[in-house]
Amino acid sequence: MSSIVLFGPPGAGKGTQAERMMQATGLPQVSTGDMLRAAVKADTPTGRAAKAYMDAGKLVPDEVIIDLIKDRIAEDDAAGGVMFDGFPRTVPQAEALESITSVTHVIAIEVPDERIVERICGRYSCSGCGSVFHDTFNPVPSNGCSCGNWAEKRRADDNEETVSSRLDAYHEQTSPLAEWYRGKGIFHPVDGDRAIDEITGDILDALKA
DSSP: OEEEEEEOOTTSSHHHHHHHHHHHHOOOEEEHHHHHHHHHHTTOHHHHHHHHHHHTTOOOOHHHHHHHHHHHHTSGGGTTOOEEESOOOSHHHHHHHHTTOEEEEEEEEEOOHHHHHHHHHTEEEETTTOOEEETTTBOOOTTOOTTSOOOEEOOTTOSHHHHHHHHHHIIIIITHHHHHHHTTTOEEEEEOSSOHHHHHHHHHHHHHO
8 A cells, every 4th residue: 555645834735736636646645634524514523522622733643644544544445555735734643654554755835824825814705605716816796696596605714824824833733744754755845836737736746756
C-alpha cells in the first residue's frame, strides 16, 4: 500500500487538487476535515471532542485524527493507498502514518497568509444546493443561484480572527512537517497562488519524480 499527501495551509486549495489527483491516480481522497465535520454533524463522541477545537480554529488532537484514519484506511477502496487531504498535520501524526501506509509523495501547496485570509473570509455558499461562491473571485450571479433556492450561507469560523488563529496553529505545528519530509526526499513544493490548471500540472509533474 502506498499513498500521497497533499500538504498546505487551510484554504490553499488542497481539496480541489485532491479531487483532480484522485482522477489521475485512481486513489480515493481522504479528507480528515470532511470526516471530522461528518462526525460533528452526527454528534458522535469523536465529533463532540473535536468541535471545540474546530470552532476555535485550533488543530484537533492527534489521537482523534489517528482513530479516524485507521478506520478509513481499513476500507476496501483504500487497499492500494489513498490521497490524503489535510493529513498529517504534525510530525507525530506523520510518524503514526508510517505504520499505517507508505507515503511516496508529499505535495506542498504554498500560498501567502494574506491570500489565505482573503480566500477564506470572502467565501460563502447557497443554502439550497451548496454551490460555493466568493465575494471577489466568484460572486453569485445577479439573478441568484441557478438552483432557484438562493440564500447566502457563511461558515461561522470564516472570519479574519479565526482564520489568523488557524494559520498561527498551522505555522507552529504543521510547518515542521516540511523539514521532516524533506529529509525523506519525498517533499515537493508547488506555488498555489496561480490558476488551478497550472497548479495541477505542477503536481502531476511532481508525482512522476
